[in-house]
Amino acid sequence: MNVKILKFTTAISIALLLSACLRVEVATPDKPININMNVKIEHEIQIKADRQVEELLKENSDLFGEVNPK
Template identity: 65%
Template structure:
């Protein structure tokens, strides 16, 4: 009988030591700051014939 009591007591003590995991939402909302500046440059090289055509026919584009 004393061995049974010791086993029950140790089982009760070990059951009280189980880890507890808690998942909770944060108090403040999550803020993502996306200050992004995008710059780009386009360089076009054309032949002299195409360049003169574009100058003479400005209504193409």
């Protein structure tokens, strides 16, 4: 008799728990999502050259513009 009461109580408990669950719905938005990003990229390129190459660039500065060795 206790087994019947336990089964009945379990069934009622499960039914109550399932009926109390909230419905969750995932829907797509009507309008597309716009993401505006302002990105600023700065970079520097530094070239290290040995002294012979620096002298060569100084002699032919009209090819590459002004050379300022550090």
